[in-house]
Amino acid sequence: MAENPPFDEMYNPDGSVREPYRALAQWLEEQPDKALTLMQSDAEAIFRKLGITFAVYGSAEGTEKVIPFDVIPRIIAAQEWRRLSKGIEQRVKALNAFLYDIYHRQEILKAGRIPDKLILQNEAFCPEMMGLEPARGIYAHIIGVDIVRVGPDAFYVLEDNLRTPSGVSYMLEDREAMMILAPDLFQRQKVAPVENYPENLRRTLESVAPANASASPNIVVLTPGIYNSAYFEHSFLADQMGATLCEGPDLFVDGGKVYMRTTTGPERVDVIYRRIDDDYLDPLTFNPGSMLGVPGLFDAYRAGNVTLVNAPGTGIADDKAVYTYVPEIIEFYLGEKALLQNVPTYNCTDEEQRNWVLSNIGDLVVKEVHGSGGYGMMVGPTSTKAMHAEFRKKIEARPDNYIVQPTLALSTCPTYVNAGIAPRHVDLRPYVLIGDEVRITPGGLTRVALKKGSLVVNSSQGGGTKDTWVLED
């Protein structure tokens, strides 16, 4: 555990306010008593009205919940953001180049820069993708990069999300709510807009339509259905970009092309923003038991008649075991040093590292290689001795199934809680769109651990969100 107190994004150690937060600090001071309490209850009413909910798997108390929203925005200076977005752009370009290589000549494996077993035997590697030429050579069009901050100039990438990253609807709704709640605050400084995300998403999707698509490609959002935890987001995004929301049975393949059933007859579909996992996309090629997918969809994709966004098999690039090689991947394809650092990660298959991990587990974070959403992980400093023992056993039984990282002192932001305004730990998920160009929405989704001292920001584990402001010069 870090000896120093975590980096506070608003206050310097001497108590003075950091530059990007000056206007906010002033504004907070001017607010009458109870103003924030009122704002907080107004916010809840707004979110209930907007209908933003998410489902918690394995929760007994009803499946749909409103995600907690904190009324104090998180603020990032223009200069800080320029640095971050450069690093993000570098990273997503390298990851797409890696995917192209892995599904073609596999030069990085031939060069011995990554052990070939790690890729070829990986569950996330999709052999069916070999040799396929995706539009513009892009595999991952929509990426969420999870970033944590530990100091004024120290940012780490915690993980990349190249499958079907979610949460962008919270980013958009947080901004909308904030503009209703505190319009005057937006007048005191220039905040970079995020509301053009749906339009940028549409542009990105249009730009990767297959060559034989019509001039204005038909785009649909494919959802597993209302029981999916992110169903709200699927319908929200379809609505915002003027695309049709559909489920597997609404689509069918005819003559190698994909069509949507409509009341006026079949309509050709060119681009599918799919929020269904690879395995369930097409029972003819993947899981034959899938009822969610479209039989023949993957073959239509292979035949070049439809674009799937993201491509199947992108999960190999955000695999937790591959993560440790991302700096290597950036160097190999771009010939540049990584601008954003990875969190140091211990490899438990190495005996020396494993022994060290086992005797220091109380200070470490253990993550399952194929886990996500905060499930199957353990944060050493906040876990019981029994938990430590349990995870020691797990690591000893399957060392390749876990990665282990130091507990990072995530930065904190002022957050409105019962006791008033108090610092809480935050992370950041910027959203990147890659098509005819790379479009990074300024800011992203800030997740905040509402429990005092907690480092787990996942909404399924008691986290909330904040509006994220990138200031303009």
Next chain:
Amino acid sequence: MRISIEHQLSVTPPAGTVHAVLQVMLTPINGPSQSVDSWSVEMPGIGNAARFADAYGNSVHLVNQARPEGTLLVTVRGEVTTTDRHGVLGRVSGEPVAALYKRVTALTRPPVTLYGKFRSSKDNRIDILHALMARVGETLGVADAGEQSQTQMSADGAQSQSQGTASGQTARPPASAADLAHAFIGSCRALDIPARYVTGYLAPGGPEAEDKLTGFHAWAEAFDDRLGWIGFDPTLQLCPTDRHVRLAAGLDGLTTTPLRIVPAGDGVAMQEAVVSIA
């Protein structure tokens, strides 16, 4: 050698099927050991089919049928001229990198007793592969022609499960060509040698015992850095000759399933392929 092939398959979608989608992997392509003189796939909906190359370079048809009635018949026929290359195919442009075929799948996990003794072998790769082919044949026994076509096909492309039971040799059904190929491929991969599964047709004209196996067939190919791809037929215990017509290659029998359909119904029935020398 000029080989003439006629092969019929049939499948019955469940009653009331609104939309049946089929994937047909029954078209041979030109290669170092063969050139396709003529080939046709006849079935309902083929006129509207999409044709594409899959991840392994195979020629595939995607066929769909609205409200299919009764049994769908698929008939392939054509002529292929083959050359005896003693199994050596070399490197073929357009194929995926050989390393891909080191990936272990559920069907290619033979017991270590099958390949363990080759781990420390100092022999060259070709000698190891021949010895391995012999060992797979000895351990699993030789296939029975009738058994083979039964186990080859089912709706989900699953193969017979007798593979991997190297112990208890007495009370098990004879291994099919698919089982033998899987055992050989799995052993290669365990020894870090890329190996792939091949479907095709076997023509008559060999010894009597081999001619019993004429028809739809399966064997393996392993990769050597010097010679490229080399065929090994563990059922016949030889490298493929000009009596072998290659149809498709892939990671295992599942990825090379000749006919798949959704919804599956009762599965695919495969008639005996009629293979003769033209």
